[in-house]
Amino acid sequence: MTTNEILGRSSSLYTRVALIFAHELGVPVELVPIHDMTGFEPAVYGGNPALKLPTLRRGGSQVFGAENICRALADRSDRNLRIVWPEQLREDVSRNAQEMVAHAMAAQVQLVIGIVIGQLPPENIYFVKGRRGFEGALRWLDTNLADALRALPTPRDLSLFEVMLFCLIEHLVFRDTLPITPYPKLAAFAAELSARPWAQATAYKFDAPSA
Ligand SMILES: N[C@@H](CCC(=O)N[C@@H](CS)C(=O)NCC(=O)O)C(=O)O
Known part of the structure; x- marks a missing residue:
């Protein structure tokens, strides 16, 4: 095989x-x-x-x-899992939620690569604006989460949106990029999903260095 x-x-x-x-x-x-x-x-x-x-x-x-x-x-x-892909989102709120989570994931990488790995100054406009947009996207997601979830097609086994959002929220904590406390609904969403077998089986960790 x-x-x-x-x-x-x-x-x-x-x-x-x-x-x-x-x-x-x-x-x-x-x-x-x-x-x-x-x-x-x-x-x-x-x-x-x-x-x-x-x-x-x-x-x-x-x-x-x-x-x-x-x-x-x-x-x-x-x-034969029923998976909801982005092109199946039919309402403005769920389409916007997909856009916000995709943006926030890219912003998270921008901050980690630039500030943590590149050791560049966080006060640079590139990172200040990146962070503001990141926080704005998270705020929007926190406010609109219930509606965005309600607008997802049912029945479903899995949606790319929910998996991306879960991975993003746990990564904020794992990398300590932004505090999660201003986003209580996102924190509750991630906490609830964290007990699922797929979440437990894929927990973040740093890979051991190659021998
Ligand atoms: N478009 C890619 C983006 C993936 C991405 O940004 N991955 C990060 C790691 S989580 C990465 O490659 N970082 C290295 C870099 O940006 O230089 C995807 O959707 O998979």
């Missing part, structure tokens, strides 16, 4: 989205840790020319990006 390898990090929010889908879809995957995110060679990122992770590798083929990987895994699954 061909192995599905996910090149990524156990500490990465995008990788976790893909790992949760693999878990729920019953598709066995092997995580191949990318220890250093500062490399400039696509080979470090499983061949992704954009120098981003995660990448799914199977046989000779590669799939770049978390959402793409989730879709590819769904195609390879024997389980």
Whole structure:
């Protein structure tokens, strides 16, 4: 049987989205840790020319990006899960919620790469504006969460929106990027989902350094 390898990090929010889908879809995957995110060679990122992770590798083929990987895994699954993808969102509130969570995930990466890894000054306009937009997106999500969840199609087993939001909220705490206390509804949402088997099986951790 061909192995599905996910090149990524156990500490990465995008990788976790893909790992949760693999878990729920019953598709066995092997995580191949990318220890250093500062490399400039696509080979470090499983061949992704954009120098981003995660990448799914199977046989000779590669799939770049978390959402793409989730879709590819769904195609390879024997389980007939009812998955809600972004194009199935029909109401303004759920479409906006998808946009806000996608933006917030990218902003989280911007702050981690720029300030934590790049050691750049947080008071730079690039990070100040990034942080303001990030907080704005979280505030909007906190205010509109109930409506956004209500507007998701039912019945469903899984939605990309909920998995992304869960991974984002737990990552804020894991990386200590922004306080979660101003967003009580998001905190409650993540706390409730954290007991699910897929959440427990994919908890954030830093991968052990390669020997
Ligand atoms: N479009 C990509 C974005 C993935 C992404 O930003 N991943 C982060 C790690 S969580 C990354 O590659 N960071 C390295 C960098 O930005 O240089 C996706 O949807 O998977």
